[in-house]
Amino acid sequence: MSATKQRITVIGSGNWGSAIARVCAQNAIKHPDFFEREVRMWVFEEDIDGKKLTDIINEKHENVKYLPGINIGENVVAIPDVREAVKGSNMLVFVLPHQFVYRVCESLKDVIPKENCRAISLIKGLDYKDNNLLIFSEEIEKILGIHCAALSGANIASEVAQEQFGESTIASRVPEDGLLFQRLFHTDYFDINVIADYRGLQVCGALKNIVALGAGICDGLEYGNNTKSAIIRRGLVEMRKFGKSFFGDVHTETFFESCGVADLITTCAGGRNRKVAAAFIKSGRPIEEIEKEMLNGQKLQGTTTSQEVNHFLSARNMTKDFPLMTAIYKVMYENAPPESIALDLRTHKFKD
Amino acid sequence: MSATKQRITVIGSGNWGSAIARVCAQNAIKHPDFFEREVRMWVFEEDIDGKKLTDIINEKHENVKYLPGINIGENVVAIPDVREAVKGSNMLVFVLPHQFVYRVCESLKDVIPKENCRAISLIKGLDYKDNNLLIFSEEIEKILGIHCAALSGANIASEVAQEQFGESTIASRVPEDGLLFQRLFHTDYFDINVIADYRGLQVCGALKNIVALGAGICDGLEYGNNTKSAIIRRGLVEMRKFGKSFFGDVHTETFFESCGVADLITTCAGGRNRKVAAAFIKSGRPIEEIEKEMLNGQKLQGTTTSQEVNHFLSARNMTKDFPLMTAIYKVMYENAPPESIALDLRTHKFKD
Numbered sequence: 001m002s003a004t005k006q007r008i009t010v011i012g013s014g015n016w017g018s019a020i021a022r023v024c025a026q027n028a029i030k031h032p033d034f035f036e037r038e039v040r041m042w043v044f045e046e047d048i049d050g051k052k053l054t055d056i057i058n059e060k061h062e063n064v065k066y067l068p069g070i071n072i073g074e075n076v077v078a079i080p081d082v083r084e085a086v087k088g089s090n091m092l093v094f095v096l097p098h099q100f101v102y103r104v105c106e107s108l109k110d111v112i113p114k115e116n117c118r119a120i121s122l123i124k125g126l127d128y129k130d131n132n133l134l135i136f137s138e139e140i141e142k143i144l145g146i147h148c149a150a151l152s153g154a155n156i157a158s159e160v161a162q163e164q165f166g167e168s169t170i171a172s173r174v175p176e177d178g179l180l181f182q183r184l185f186h187t188d189y190f191d192i193n194v195i196a197d198y199r200g201l202q203v204c205g206a207l208k209n210i211v212a213l214g215a216g217i218c219d220g221l222e223y224g225n226n227t228k229s230a231i232i233r234r235g236l237v238e239m240r241k242f243g244k245s246f247f248g249d250v251h252t253e254t255f256f257e258s259c260g261v262a263d264l265i266t267t268c269a270g271g272r273n274r275k276v277a278a279a280f281i282k283s284g285r286p287i288e289e290i291e292k293e294m295l296n297g298q299k300l301q302g303t304t305t306s307q308e309v310n311h312f313l314s315a316r317n318m319t320k321d322f323p324l325m326t327a328i329y330k331v332m333y334e335n336a337p338p339e340s341i342a343l344d345l346r347t348h349k350f351k352d
Numbered sequence: 353m354s355a356t357k358q359r360i361t362v363i364g365s366g367n368w369g370s371a372i373a374r375v376c377a378q379n380a381i382k383h384p385d386f387f388e389r390e391v392r393m394w395v396f397e398e399d400i401d402g403k404k405l406t407d408i409i410n411e412k413h414e415n416v417k418y419l420p421g422i423n424i425g426e427n428v429v430a431i432p433d434v435r436e437a438v439k440g441s442n443m444l445v446f447v448l449p450h451q452f453v454y455r456v457c458e459s460l461k462d463v464i465p466k467e468n469c470r471a472i473s474l475i476k477g478l479d480y481k482d483n484n485l486l487i488f489s490e491e492i493e494k495i496l497g498i499h500c501a502a503l504s505g506a507n508i509a510s511e512v513a514q515e516q517f518g519e520s521t522i523a524s525r526v527p528e529d530g531l532l533f534q535r536l537f538h539t540d541y542f543d544i545n546v547i548a549d550y551r552g553l554q555v556c557g558a559l560k561n562i563v564a565l566g567a568g569i570c571d572g573l574e575y576g577n578n579t580k581s582a583i584i585r586r587g588l589v590e591m592r593k594f595g596k597s598f599f600g601d602v603h604t605e606t607f608f609e610s611c612g613v614a615d616l617i618t619t620c621a622g623g624r625n626r627k628v629a630a631a632f633i634k635s636g637r638p639i640e641e642i643e644k645e646m647l648n649g650q651k652l653q654g655t656t657t658s659q660e661v662n663h664f665l666s667a668r669n670m671t672k673d674f675p676l677m678t679a680i681y682k683v684m685y686e687n688a689p690p691e692s693i694a695l696d697l698r699t700h701k702f703k704d
Contacts, residue, residue, distance in 0.1 A: 165698070191582070226618070229610075230519045230614060233610060
C-alpha cells in the first residue's frame, strides 16, 4: 500500500502509554508492509532499585513500574532521550500527562521530519490558558506544524493490556491519517472506529470527568438509580451543548461513539473522580485534603477541569446554561449543600 | 385555562401504577383549575387476609400489596370495576401488564367519552403479533378511537414513591395533550420533558431490556468495564438503528432523553433482566429454570422481547445487521458460547 514503512514512536510510558505501545507493537508485527517492526517508546528515566527503567524494559519487555506483569513486546524499545526516540519517526503517539506536552513538543520541533509525519494525541483533558480551553491536538499541530489526530474511548489501560474486548474512537481531520492510525491501533480486542470530529472527541474526554464528580456526589449521598442516571444524562446533554456552543463543528454522532456515551458510563461507574467525590461528601472535609490522601498528592482531572470550566463559563456569563456543571463546581468549591446536585436540575414547570 | 376540569383514572395498580397514581393525586390537588381532585384507580380485586384490596386502599390510602409503606394520597379512590373506574374520565393512564391491554381496552370501548378524552400508555414493551412489533399507544388509539401519548424514563417505582429526584419523558403527537399530561405528572422530584417521538420512546422502553441481558451476560462472565460499556454503547446504537429501520420517524434526540440513554443506563446497572442473565451464565442452567426460580414463574421482559425481536429480524433476513441483539439471543436460546457476546461485536478490520 504505502511506499515507505512508517516508523512509530510512543511518547510516554505510563500505564496507558505502556498498554498502547503494546498494541502498536503487535500491529507493527502484523502489518509489516505498513510499519517498521521496531516501536520506540520514550521513557522518562527513573531508577528502580539501582537499575534504569529503560534497561529493565529493554531486557524484560515489561514496564515494571507502570504496567507490571505484562509483556509489552520484544519489539518495543525504550529510549530515555525524547529527541533520540523521535528521530526519523513519522507516526508520533503522544500519551503523556498534559503538564509535559508543551515542553516536550518544543524540544521536538527541529527533530521531526517535516514531510510524511503525523501525530495522534491520547492526552486527557483540555488545556486551560488565558481563560480559554484549548484542544491538545490543535496545540501539537501549532507547535510541530504537522497534522495531529486524537484517540479516546472507554478504555481502562489494564483491561486493554489484558486483551479484554473494548472499543475506542480515533478522530482525524485527514482521512488517510485516520486510516493509518486505525491500522496501528485496531485489534480483535481493541475495536476502533474513525470519525472526523476531533474537537468533539476531546471535549468529551475532558468533561466526562466533571460528570463523574456528580455521580460521586450522588453516591456519597446514597441517592438511588433514578437520580444518578438523571445526572449522567444531564451530563451528556451539557457536554454536547458545551461542545456545540464553544467548539463549533461538534457532531451529535460523536456522543454515540466510544469516546462519548461509553466513556462517560465507564467513568461514572468506576473511576477515581467518582470515588474521590463520594469520599468527599461522606467525610465532609475539603476536597484538597481528600485528593491528597487518596491520590498521593496528585490532582484529580475532574476537579481541575471543573474549576477551569467554571471560570470559563463565569467569564462568559453562562453558568446558568450549564446547571449540572455549575452545581458540581459549587458543591466541590463553594460549600453549596451536596443536595443541590439534584435540586438545581429541577426545571420548575408550572410554578405559580 | 381549560374550560372543564379533567377527570383522571389510573388503569392499573401494581408497583408502578400505585406510585404514579400518587404523583397524579398530588398534582390534582396542586392544580385544581385543571383537574378534579379525586383520582380514580382501577384495582384488580384481590383478597388480602380476608379483606378486599380496594377497601384497604380506600381506608388506609396504601396499596399494602404492591407499594407497602407509602401513603398514595387520600384523594386516590380504588375501584374494582374497570368500566366503573373509567366512566366520565377524560384522562386515562394505562399502566398494566401488557397481556391485559387488549381485553381491558375492548371492555372500555363503549364507556369512554368520545370527545375530550385522551390516554397515556405507561405499558412496557412492544406487542408482538403476526411477526410484527406493535406500539401499544397506537394499539390503544385503534381500539378506543382517542389519542394516546406515552411515558417512559429511568424510573424505579419505589424511588419515585419516596420522592427521590428523577426524570421521565412524555411523548405525544398532539402537543396540547403532551402539556396536559406533563402538568399531571411533573413535580419537583419527577422532572418531565415532552417530545413528539412516541414511537422512539416506546422502542427504547422495549429494547433496553435486551441490552440489559447483554450487560448481565457480561457480568456473569466477570468481564471488565471496557467490555460492558462497549456492549451498552452498541446496544444504544442498535436500538436507534432498529427504531429508524422499522418505525419510520424515530428521532436521534429521543436517545438523549430520560427514556433513551438514562433508562438504558439504569436498566443495565441494576434491574432484574441484568441479574437473571448474570445468574444464567454463572449457573450454566437453562434460562427458563433460572427465570422460574428468581421470578416466581413470571417471565422476564427482556427474554420475551429478545425472542420476539429475533423472530422479527430473522423473518426479514436482518439478524446480521443487529449483531449485539443477535448474539444475546443466541447465548440465551441457542447455546452459543457466552463469550460470543463480545466476540461477535468485532468489526474485523484489516483481516487478510
